């Protein structure tokens with residue numbers, strides 16, 4: 300079986316005051332292993348909501364998400380922590396690096412809950428930083444790095460735990476064009492060399508071109 | 524290690540805020556240590572006053588002497604050979620300064636016209652004065668003569684509580700007659716010269732008390748027994764050790780330390796301790812509220828980081844624990860600083876020797892002293908580390924319970 304992710308009939312409604320918004324409406328998606336996929340759609344179409352639920356950061360109202368055939372139990376916090384630390388990686392729009400940690404320490408952070416030794420952990424983090432082309436920036440703090448560099452540290456961090464799937468919610472939105480393409484090169488390269496699957500959202504049509512598969516959402520409904 | 528380092532970096536992150544929180548904790552530490560040091564000094568002072576005031580470090584008597592009922596006088600007293608044996612044994616112990624004998628008796632005192640009840644004490648005046656410079660403070664006439672082995676001294680003297688003398692209308696130089704029942708049940712009387720008048724400061728005692736040299740009391744009672752042997756040591760700390768060693772050698776005698784002979788001391792200690800406990804609780808509460816506020820700010824503004832860290836699978840418990848460590852570190856920094864400052868100030872105040880007005884019932888100024896034991900430093904620092912941790916407890920609880928998406932959305 301080559302199936303990595305199976306989303307079935309996923310729905311999520313938000314209510315704010317008296318209004319209710321159907322952010323996701325019966326969305327079903329399948330992803331192959333080692334894929335390089337993108338979610339597109341206008342603002343408010345439900346891209347973030349979808350990625351958050353797949354990333355176990357939020358819970359669906361109905362429907363199911365399975366990773367490699369195993370359905371995610373959204374009410375088992377211990378299991379969710381295990382999935383987050385071993386099987387998923389995240390890249391955020393605002394990089395979200397921890398300011399008090401150096402680049403290499405940021406990359407190590409997800410490995411804190413593993414039982415790797417200090418040196419093994421450090422080696423893994425250094426390899427990951429090397430892979431995103433930041434071997435010479437290991438000890439820099441986030442505020443000493445450019446936005447593009449920070450986001451590459453974030454990619455290295457997402458990959459440190461060797462996840463099967465890396466999720467990115469508009470990872471290039473806060474980057475200039477050059478940095479955005481560089482980041483995409485890095486992600487693509489990691490996808491090809493390590494076989495890590497990527498699922499990211501974007502507004503940018505030039506970025507969408509690079510994805511192998513594109514899903515489009517509109518008002519929470521998957522377009523085909 | 525990595526988590527400790529992470530906590531430490533976060534503590535250093537907002538130096539001004541950490542300084543204020545640690546400063547609050549330092550103030551708390553100073554307040555607690557100063558209060559504890561003052562109370563300790565007061566206890567120690569009171570303890571020594573009690574011991575030197577006549578109680579001695581411990582007293583030895585026949586079984587029942589301290590709380591038994593005597594059908595006839597000196598029924599629960601120590602036979603002379605027992606008193607000698609225990610005195611000899613005690614004198615061989617290091618740290619024993621000396622021991623002395625006392626006879627407690629009662630009877631009637633008369634000036635020929637009037638007769639009143641008295642409570643008497645037969646004492647060894649020289650040794651009593653060695654224990655207390657304040658022994659029977661004389662307000663008129665002279666104290667009792669010292670008993671001397673090699674020289675014949677006229678021991679037929681009595682000193683009277685000042686109100687007892689007033690009731691009888693006698694003054695130093697007058698004669699009085701003491702009348703009592705002997706150990707054999709017959710009546711016996713003795714004529715004595717009033718040597719002097721003294722005051723204990725307690726009116727009830729001044730109205731009833733008198734003292735005579737030990738041999739006079741014994742001959743009046745027709746016995747060579749003594750009521751109690753009072754043991755005086757070089758230092759108070761060894762009281763229990765010496766008492767229990769001596770008790771092993773003399774299982775048939777009853778021995779009581781100064782603490783059980785001075786219920787007043789225990790009452791004062793209990794009172795001070797409850798005052799100190801209430802005050803300490805208030806200090807701790809104020810520190811806790813203030814540091815909780817600081818931790819709340821510090822944790823709230825890191826909501827997004829908390830969301831990020833949790834997104835990478837770090838458990839809530841781990842995160843929460845780290846906030847507690849942060850609080851603990853701030854507690855440690857603050858408390859250690861406060862401890863150093865408290866130690867320094869205590870040294871200065873103790874050296875300078877500030878005098879405090881005399882406490883009730885005393886007429887000398889007493890020096891302001893802080894006696895801060897090592898254990899107090901350890902205790903206060905540990906307490907404030909815990910307070911620091913607890914101050915992170917509520918804010919972190921809220922922060923890690925948030926949904927990750929909400930935490931990440933936080934601006």
Ligand SMILES: Nc1ncnc2c1ncn2[C@@H]1O[C@H](COP(=O)(O)OP(=O)(O)OP(=O)(O)O)[C@@H](O)[C@H]1O
Pocket residue numbers: 313314315320321322340341342343344345346347348349
């Ligand atoms: N926490 C929330 N409370 C209420 N409504 C929400 C919440 N989160 C999202 N929504 C609503 O759900 C819908 C989908 O939002 P979502 O953030 O998934 O869209 P998006 O495609 O990521 O948009 P953008 O491109 O602007 O990031 C929107 O209408 C949004 O207002």
Ligand SMILES: [Mg+2]
Pocket residue numbers: 346347348468
């Ligand atoms: Mg979005």
